[in-house]
Amino acid sequence: LMTLPYAMSALAPHISEETLTYHYGKHHAAYVTKLNAAIAADESLQDKSLDEIMKSSSGGTFNNAAQVWNHNFYWNSLKPKGGGEPSGPIADKIKESFGDFETFKKDFSNVASGHFGSGWAWLVESEDGKLKVVGTHDASNPIVEKLGNPLITCDVWEHAYYIDYRNSRPNYIAAWWNLVNWDFANANLASKL
Amino acid sequence: MQLARSTLSTAKQSNAWNKFQKLSFSVATLPSLPYGYKDLEPYISGEIMEIHHSKHHNAYITNLNAAMKNLQKAEAESDLSTIIKLQVAIKFNGGGHLNHSIFWKNLAPTSSGGGVLNEGVLKEKIESKFGSLEKLKDELSASSVAIQGSGWGWLAYDKVNKNLSIATTSNQDPLEATTGLVPLLGIDVWEHAYYLQYKNVRPSYTKEIFNVVNWKDVQERLIAAMKS
Numbered sequence: 412l413m414t415l416p417y418a419m420s421a422l423a424p425h426i427s428e429e430t431l432t433y434h435y436g437k438h439h440a441a442y443v444t445k446l447n448a449a450i451a452a453d454e455s456l457q458d459k460s461l462d463e464i465m466k467s468s469s470g471g472t473f474n475n476a477a478q479v480w481n482h483n484f485y486w487n488s489l490k491p492k493g494g495g496e497p498s499g500p501i502a503d504k505i506k507e508s509f510g511d512f513e514t515f516k517k518d519f520s521n522v523a524s525g526h527f528g529s530g531w532a533w534l535v536e537s538e539d540g541k542l543k544v545v546g547t548h549d550a551s552n553p554i555v556e557k558l559g560n561p562l563i564t565c566d567v568w569e570h571a572y573y574i575d576y577r578n579s580r581p582n583y584i585a586a587w588w589n590l591v592n593w594d595f596a597n598a599n600l601a602s603k604l
Numbered sequence: 605m606q607l608a609r610s611t612l613s614t615a616k617q618s619n620a621w622n623k624f625q626k627l628s629f630s631v632a633t634l635p636s637l638p639y640g641y642k643d644l645e646p647y648i649s650g651e652i653m654e655i656h657h658s659k660h661h662n663a664y665i666t667n668l669n670a671a672m673k674n675l676q677k678a679e680a681e682s683d684l685s686t687i688i689k690l691q692v693a694i695k696f697n698g699g700g701h702l703n704h705s706i707f708w709k710n711l712a713p714t715s716s717g718g719g720v721l722n723e724g725v726l727k728e729k730i731e732s733k734f735g736s737l738e739k740l741k742d743e744l745s746a747s748s749v750a751i752q753g754s755g756w757g758w759l760a761y762d763k764v765n766k767n768l769s770i771a772t773t774s775n776q777d778p779l780e781a782t783t784g785l786v787p788l789l790g791i792d793v794w795e796h797a798y799y800l801q802y803k804n805v806r807p808s809y810t811k812e813i814f815n816v817v818n819w820k821d822v823q824e825r826l827i828a829a830m831k832s
Contacts, residue, residue, distance in 0.1 A: 433803050433804055437803065437804040438804055441804070474752050527692070527696045527775055527776075528696075528753060528754040528755075528774070528775035528776075528794075529753035529754045529795075530753070548753065549752055549753035549754075550752065550753070568753075568795065569754075569794065569795035569796050569799060570795050570799060570804065573795060573796060573799045573800065574799070574800075577655055577659070577800075578655055578659040578660055578663070578796060
């Protein structure tokens with residue numbers, strides 16, 4: 412289980428300490444525990460990296476590996492006092508691909524709030540260099556679906572927001588915009604995953 | 605309330621419009637619960653029941669009605685592309701409406717017999733198929749817990765094999781439309797169905813919910829399915 416890059420209370424009031432206690436401390440942790448158990452039981456997994464396991468497995472093992480990967484990405488996509496408009500290469504890329512930041516923000520928010528069922532909303536860089544907003548179901552992600560290089564993500568499983576926002580996913584997404592870690596997005600732009 | 609409103613507006617319209625309305629989908633409305641929000645406590649909290657019914661189910665209905673209205677328009681314009689595009693929203697929101705409408709009736713307060721399986725055809729079939737009620741509960745719980753993401757666990761009637769079966773559906777896929785199996789008892793394992801009370805511990809929820817299962821309703825569905 413990765414160490415959070417900030418204290419559990421550091422994302423409040425947008426995402427509460429209580430949510431982190433469960434989301435990181437129970438959900439994410441459980442995916443790690445179950446993945447480790449699967450690795451212990453299967454020699455062929457033992458010298459593979461998380462990425463390799465995720466790309467080559469299916470069923471329960473895939474589910475656990477992908478969710479570990481996704482949650483690692485999610486915690487890094489957030490930072491205390493993050494949010495606001497981006498700066499650096501990502502800002503230019505967003506203007507290029509969406510016209511302006513507000514259009515991108517609307518697009519991302521629509522995909523995130525309109526997603527049916529559990530899943531994730533992502534900003535990705537596709538092969539042609541253009542940025543796109545995509546949604547994935549349950550444990551899936553742009554890596555395994557070959558949708559592009561992920562830059563930032565928002566978890567829209569209900570456990571990500573139910574404690575703080577109940578059924579109101581749009582309110583959670585509005586809060587998420589106050590935490591988005593543009594440094595992480597810039598770092599991802601610079602390195603192809 | 606919504607029913608009264610639509611009746612009033614229909615009365616104001618011409619005969620021709622009335623005829624058209626009868627040919628088209630009736631506006632879906634939120635069914636009332638057969639019990640109060642708090643009546644399933646301590647097994648399902650009043651807070652969960654209120655949000656689940658008045659927000660989640662209500663939203664499926666609102667969105668279903670909007671999709672069906674758009675469908676009517678697309679049909680009138682013979683816009684096949686839009687008709688096809690709308691199918692996802694109809695399946696999701698329509699499925700949500702169907703599933704939750706079954707779910708509220710599948711539950712009953714312990715004071716009204718919730719949790720009690722009396723002698724009858726359902727009990728016979730459960731014992732013959734699963735061995736005992738306890739074994740059915742274990743199997744249905746396990747299947748429901750194992751669902752990745754959001755979905756439903758079902759006790760169903762298989763008309764082909766003329767027997768009970770356990771099934772799962774993902775997201776809001778409606779059981780009968782997608783598999784032909786007749787839904788008898790649904791266990792909603794979307795996180796909104798249990799999170800406020802059980803948090804991440806889905807297995808506790810799928811165990812405790814049996815205390816408020818309305819087996820009378822389940823039996824009625826079985827009898828109807830066996831006849832059809």
